[in-house]
Amino acid sequence: MRTIGFFVFGWLLSMSCALAAIDPALLRPLASDGNDAKIAAITALADGAQREALPVLKSMLKGSLALAGERVVIVDGQRVIDAATNSEIIPAPQVTESIGINNRLRRELASTLAALRLFSGDREIRWEAAQELASGADAELLPLLEKALASEADAEIKGTLQMAHAQASLGSGDALVRLAAVRLLGASGDPNVLQLLGPLTEKRAGNWIEPDSAVRAAAGTSIRAIENRLAFAENVGRAFTGVSLASILLLAALGLAITYGVMGVINMAHGELLMVGAYSAWAMQSVFQAYFPNLVDWYLLAAIPAGFLTAALVGVLMERVVIRHLYGRPLETLLATWGISLFLIQVARTVFGAQNVEVANPVWMAGAIEVMPNLLLPWNRIIIIGFSIAVLAAMWAILNLSRMGMFVRAVTQNRPMAGCVGVPTGRIDSMAFALGAGIAGLGGVALSQIANVGPDMGQGYIVDSFMVVVLGGVGQLAGAVWAALGLGVLTKFLEGWTGAVVAKIAVLVIIIIFIQKRPQGLFALKGRFVES
Amino acid sequence: MRPSPARTPFIVRLGRSFDARSWLLVGLFAAFALIAVPLMHLLLPPENPLHLSTYFITLTGKILCYAIVAVAMDLIWGYGGILSLGHGLFFALGGYTFGMYLMREIGRDGSYQSDLPDFMVFLDWKELPWFWTGSDHFLWAVLLVLIVPALIAFIFGYFAFRSRIKGVYFSIITQALTYAAMLLFFRNETGFGGNNGFTDFKRILGYSITAPETRVVLFGLSALALIGTLLLARYLVTSKFGRILTAIRDAESRVMFIGYNPLWYKLFVWTLSAMLCAIAGALYVPQVGIINPSEMAVANSIEIAIWVAVGGRGTLIGAVIGAFIVNLAKSWFTVSFPEYWLFFLGTLFIVSTLWLPQGVVGLYRRLQAGRGSAQDSEPAAAPGAAVATAATVAAVAKGAGV
Numbered sequence: 034m035r036t037i038g039f040f041v042f043g044w045l046l047s048m049s050c051a052l053a054a055i056d057p058a059l060l061r062p063l064a065s066d067g068n069d070a071k072i073a074a075i076t077a078l079a080d081g082a083q084r085e086a087l088p089v090l091k092s093m094l095k096g097s098l099a100l101a102g103e104r105v106v107i108v109d110g111q112r113v114i115d116a117a118t119n120s121e122i123i124p125a126p127q128v129t130e131s132i133g134i135n136n137r138l139r140r141e142l143a144s145t146l147a148a149l150r151l152f153s154g155d156r157e158i159r160w161e162a163a164q165e166l167a168s169g170a171d172a173e174l175l176p177l178l179e180k181a182l183a184s185e186a187d188a189e190i191k192g193t194l195q196m197a198h199a200q201a202s203l204g205s206g207d208a209l210v211r212l213a214a215v216r217l218l219g220a221s222g223d224p225n226v227l228q229l230l231g232p233l234t235e236k237r238a239g240n241w242i243e244p245d246s247a248v249r250a251a252a253g254t255s256i257r258a259i260e261n262r263l264a265f266a267e268n269v270g271r272a273f274t275g276v277s278l279a280s281i282l283l284l285a286a287l288g289l290a291i292t293y294g295v296m297g298v299i300n301m302a303h304g305e306l307l308m309v310g311a312y313s314a315w316a317m318q319s320v321f322q323a324y325f326p327n328l329v330d331w332y333l334l335a336a337i338p339a340g341f342l343t344a345a346l347v348g349v350l351m352e353r354v355v356i357r358h359l360y361g362r363p364l365e366t367l368l369a370t371w372g373i374s375l376f377l378i379q380v381a382r383t384v385f386g387a388q389n390v391e392v393a394n395p396v397w398m399a400g401a402i403e404v405m406p407n408l409l410l411p412w413n414r415i416i417i418i419g420f421s422i423a424v425l426a427a428m429w430a431i432l433n434l435s436r437m438g439m440f441v442r443a444v445t446q447n448r449p450m451a452g453c454v455g456v457p458t459g460r461i462d463s464m465a466f467a468l469g470a471g472i473a474g475l476g477g478v479a480l481s482q483i484a485n486v487g488p489d490m491g492q493g494y495i496v497d498s499f500m501v502v503v504l505g506g507v508g509q510l511a512g513a514v515w516a517a518l519g520l521g522v523l524t525k526f527l528e529g530w531t532g533a534v535v536a537k538i539a540v541l542v543i544i545i546i547f548i549q550k551r552p553q554g555l556f557a558l559k560g561r562f563v564e565s
Numbered sequence: 566m567r568p569s570p571a572r573t574p575f576i577v578r579l580g581r582s583f584d585a586r587s588w589l590l591v592g593l594f595a596a597f598a599l600i601a602v603p604l605m606h607l608l609l610p611p612e613n614p615l616h617l618s619t620y621f622i623t624l625t626g627k628i629l630c631y632a633i634v635a636v637a638m639d640l641i642w643g644y645g646g647i648l649s650l651g652h653g654l655f656f657a658l659g660g661y662t663f664g665m666y667l668m669r670e671i672g673r674d675g676s677y678q679s680d681l682p683d684f685m686v687f688l689d690w691k692e693l694p695w696f697w698t699g700s701d702h703f704l705w706a707v708l709l710v711l712i713v714p715a716l717i718a719f720i721f722g723y724f725a726f727r728s729r730i731k732g733v734y735f736s737i738i739t740q741a742l743t744y745a746a747m748l749l750f751f752r753n754e755t756g757f758g759g760n761n762g763f764t765d766f767k768r769i770l771g772y773s774i775t776a777p778e779t780r781v782v783l784f785g786l787s788a789l790a791l792i793g794t795l796l797l798a799r800y801l802v803t804s805k806f807g808r809i810l811t812a813i814r815d816a817e818s819r820v821m822f823i824g825y826n827p828l829w830y831k832l833f834v835w836t837l838s839a840m841l842c843a844i845a846g847a848l849y850v851p852q853v854g855i856i857n858p859s860e861m862a863v864a865n866s867i868e869i870a871i872w873v874a875v876g877g878r879g880t881l882i883g884a885v886i887g888a889f890i891v892n893l894a895k896s897w898f899t900v901s902f903p904e905y906w907l908f909f910l911g912t913l914f915i916v917s918t919l920w921l922p923q924g925v926v927g928l929y930r931r932l933q934a935g936r937g938s939a940q941d942s943e944p945a946a947a948p949g950a951a952v953a954t955a956a957t958v959a960a961v962a963k964g965a966g967v
Contacts, residue, residue, distance in 0.1 A: 299733045301867075358919055363733045364648045365918040368874060371867050372914020379907035496744045496863065499737045534748050541745040545721075545738060549728045 055085050057117045060105040063093065064132050071134075072141050079145045080176050087149055089116045094142045096134060101126040148174050151181035151194070163190045166197035167223070175201045196221055200229060208245040215248055219255030224263060224407055230256050266408040271525050277414040279521025280421035281483075283514060284476030285494045286501035287428060288469035290513045293502055294445045295465040298356055299367045302374035303498065304491025306470045308381060309347050310340035310477020311486040315390045330395040333478070340478035341471040347377070348470020352463050374491070381488035389487035398482060417479045424475055429510055431468070441465050500544050582800040591792055598629075598788030603781040622780050626852045628892045629787040633845035635872040635884035636794045637838040642870065643879035644802050645834050646814030647731070651739030652842050653866035654746050658714040659843025660856040661750075664763035665697060666706030667774070667851060671767045683765070684758040694756040703770055710847040711840060718839030719832065726831045731817070740863055747861035762857025769851050780852070787848045791885070794841050798881050801834070810834055871910070874917045877924025886925055 055078070062074035075093075078086045092098045092107040098116065099108050106122065107114040113125040134142070150162035166174070178198045185191045195217060202214035215233065218226050233252035235241075241249060289303050300306075314336040321332035351373055359366045394413055401409040432438035440461045443451040452458045484490065501520060505512030520540060527536035573581075583591065602617060609616040634656055641647045668682040677686040681693065699705040721742060725735060753759035772779045801807050812820045813827045820827055850856045859865075868891070876887025891913065898906040921928060 297733075299737065355915055355919065362918075364642075364736065365874075365922070367648070367733055367736060368867070368870055369915050369918040372871075372911040372918075374911075375907045375914065376911030379904070379911065382907075383904065492863075496741055500741060503734065503737055534752050537748055538745045541741045545724075545741065548730060548734075548738060549724050 055089070055117045057105070060089065060116050061103070063089075063098065063105060064100045064130065068135070068137055071138055075138075075141060075145055076174075076176075079149055080180075085119075087146070088119060090142055090146055090149070092116070093132065093134060094139065094146065096131070099128045099131040101128050105132075144174060145177075148177040148181070151177070152184070156187060156190070159185070159187070160190050160193075163193040163197060167193045167200070175205070196223075196226075200226070203229060203233075208248055211245065212248045212251055215251045215255050219251075219258045221259055223259075227256060227259055227263075230259070262405070263407055266405040267529075269404070270408050271529050272522060273410055273414070275522030275525035276518065277418060277521070278525060279517045279519075280418045281476070281480065282497055282501050282521055283517035284421050284424060284479055285473065285498040286505070286513050286517055287424065287510070288472035288476070289498050290502050290505065290510070291428075291441070291465055291469040291472070295441055296356075296360070296462055297363055299363065299370070299499070300351075300356075300469075301367055301371040301495065302351065302377060303370075303469075303473055304493070304495045305374045305377040305381075306344045306348060306473035306491070307477040307480060307494055308377070308486075308488065308491040309344045310474030311392070311481040311484075311490060312381065312385060312390070312477075313340040313343045313474065314478045314481040315385075315392045315486055318392055330397060333395055333398075333482075336478050336481075337475065340474040342474075344474025344477065345467040345471035348473075349463060349467045351470075352466040356466070357459075357462070378488050378491075385488070387488060389485045392481040392486050394482055413482050417482065420475075420479055424472060425510070425514065428472065432510065437461070437464060441468075500541070503548065504544055578804075579796065579800050582796065582803045591795070595788065595792060599785045602784060606781055607777055619777070619780065622784050623852055624896060626780070626784040626787050627849060628889055629784070629791050630845040630849040630852070631869075631872065631892055632885040632888040633787075633791050633794050633848075634842050634869055635876065635888040636791070636798050636881055637841035637845070638869050639873045639876075639878060639881055639884035640798050640801070640841075641834055641838045642873060643881075643884070644807060644810050644814065645831060647831065647835065648733075648736045648870060649739045649835075649838075650736045650863065650866045650870070651743040652838070652869050653861050653863075654739075654743035655714040655718060655839040655842035656846040656849070656869075657746075657750075657856065657858070657860035658717065659710050659846030660850040660860065661757055661763070661846075662709040662713050662843070663706055663847035664766075664850050664856045665700040665709075666703060667766040667769060668763050669697075669701040670769060670771075671765065674767050675765070682758070682763075684753075684761065685756075688753055696756065707847075710843050714843035714846075715836050715840040719836045722832050722835040723828075726828050726835070740866065743861050743866055744863055747858045747863075750858035750861060758857070760857065762855060763850070764855040764857075766851065766854055774851055774854070783848065783852050787852070790844055790848060794844075795881055795885070801837075802881070806830070806833075868910075871914055871917065873924075875913060875921070875924055877921075877926030880924070880926040883924050883926035890925065 059074075059078045063071060063078065065071060065074060075090065078089065089098070089105075089107070097108045099106055101113065101122075104126070105116040106126070106128065107116055108128060108131070111125070113122050113128065114120065115122050144166065147162045147165045150158050151166075153159055153162070166178070175198070178194060178201055182191065182194050182198060185194060199214040199217040202210045203218075205211055205214070215230065218230060230252050234249055234256065285303070285307060288306070289300060292298050292300050292303075314333065317336035317339050318329070318332045321329045321335070351370070355369050355373060356366055359369055398413040398416055401411040402415070403409055430438075432441060440451070440456045441464070443454075443456050444458050444461050444465075448458060451461075480486075480490070497520070501513055501516045504520065505514075505516030523543075524536055524540050527539055530536075531539065580588075602622070605615055605617045606619075606622055611618070634652060638649070638652055641649060671682065673680060675683040675686075677683055679686045681690065685693070693700075700709075725738060730738060749755055750757050750762075751760060757763070766774050768774055769779060802810070809820065809825060810830050813825075813830055817827050846856075846860075872887040872891050873884045874887070875891055876885065877883030891910075894909065894913075895906065898909055917924060923930070
């Protein structure tokens, strides 16, 4: 830390050679007594010297500014540097008094430094400085901001600066300046601005904090505008997380919908197929780390087929070894698949350990899009939504365009009849089960990016994905899609109002009531069916 | 249920529901649980090889409660064809309602020396919530144990059976119900101690809950409750009601066409089953000393089904045997080989559904039949009926599965 500090300092020193000297009259007041005097001195220095003032103010912030007689100097270890000329004084004079700072001064220095960076030649530095100032600027900085505004060419930075300027002008003594500032702030979407404007409409000890009634009214309007914008962003955010949850539910439920639709089999081990998919993502990550370290960001692309195939393989095994022998006994199948799920959980614990394994987001999935200050859309969620849409499209294509899909639909609708016209129902069962399991594997790969990967991860999704299937109706993609969307968005909006647990309970109760009205789910299959 | 012209008194019909050999077994079991166990636990010194340890009493008492749940499950699943994955809820509700009484019995002996249960003091509550009213009275607690879970089961069952939800749909919905209840009970605001539930019980009816005498009494009560449950269940399934129930299981539509309304039959046996579970839960909590929301976990409820499946569905004694086999295995595995318990349980689920559709009792009967000694008509008839049942169920389910 210290070494870096010295390097930076050295860099500042080398840069400073090109700079002009500062008028010592501007420097001397920095050592005056009292905060207010010091703040005035800082503002004056920044205003008068701009770029040259940077090293001095930075030293002050570090607490290494001192007084050697009447000269203001920077103490750097053994060396003593003249603050005015930024050159070392040899021999080093005796330091008589160090210039102390407190928290208030520290804040002041930080924002002044940010304001000074507004004059940097580098656009990125200016942009950062402008954003820093937009989240809190004092009236003392107004002259600097105005100067910066006048010289700024970049429209984006200029807009941010205007907000910063408006914030700073709220402390101005001129009612008209305040009015303009309040109106301008109304265009903000930043929750911090609300705290700034809030006091303007309040009374303290019977007196309005803001004396001017026009400013008060404008502040009220601005507050409402900002609140509306924030509420809108919040709702959009909720809808987004709802859709994101729906995409996960859909991936978990699609496979279940197929196996239940085709075979009338409730696969309690479905959650564990998700787990298998997630662990294959982890395995792929390990393989890439070991053998293709420079391609490690793309392990996820390899994990997609790996997850599908592994889960499909486990699914086929399950179907061949156990489920096949339990046809026509749905309740027994339910219990047997629960046994399989316990078995798979213990296998995962034995092989991979009981702890969660770490699956990292690739770089291209990290980060978020900032739509508004309080609305961030994370990339991994967006990609998963896209992924589930792609899986859905692929499923639709397989079911509706391929020969196998036609057979699957036929068996779903009427198994004996399909068998009579020559559909190999046994083989279709195996294939449908493999497909459903594979899709669960894909869901697991997606889950590995946003949830913990551990032996028990599948258990948390069983009830939810069953609810999607029950709500959506059997053997219908559209049903599953609408049910997942409805459940996801409803859950997230309820969570916003009532908290997560109550929301979950409410959703379950709503489903139970809904099933009363429509026992066949949202989308019942139409046609002739044998009902028991 | 139409009252049949009851010529023979109820008590006689109740007595007739067991044959002589079964009565003998029941008598032996009662003698063991009510006389031998107390003597061997209280009078024999610990060095004596016949002494029964506290561990034995607690473990067996616990399993006796599980056995009651298993019989209740067998009633609705084995005879009614309704697989509930939510029976853990009723068991836990019984435990919670009785636990409320036990919490109040702690009095001021808790860590905070307050009249309120410790967790309420911890949450900074000033008075008892309304549903705790009267929970300090033993009889009120017993009444609640009998009424609350039964009422919940009745309301839920009424709506579910009315809209003819059955098969796996019903199973899934009951699973969701217990899951929702578990989430609810995990919340501190619900007023049942949140995560930790109820524990640190001190007294029951003024007697110390850890005293050997109290344990023996609770053990005996559990044994009596199990006998009573078995007797009641046996009476029900051999009565006309039981036959209609079995008929509904095998061909609900036909029963409806004949003129019965399956709703009330299913609802009655469902509510009764929930009530039995609640009694078991209320006996379980003082013996184990804790009740928390994890009793409502989905896995627990499914495990109940496997007790019945292992023992043999549709054979009431099978449910008891299954509960003992699985739970003894569980306590042995979790002590000796904790990492293999899930393998064992998973295998048990698969094996019992694939190769032991009639469970241990079915296996025993098959072996007996294999020896060529068809002793009397009753055991021989049962497997035959079971096979026919399985066939009808399969036919019905095939239709439903499409």
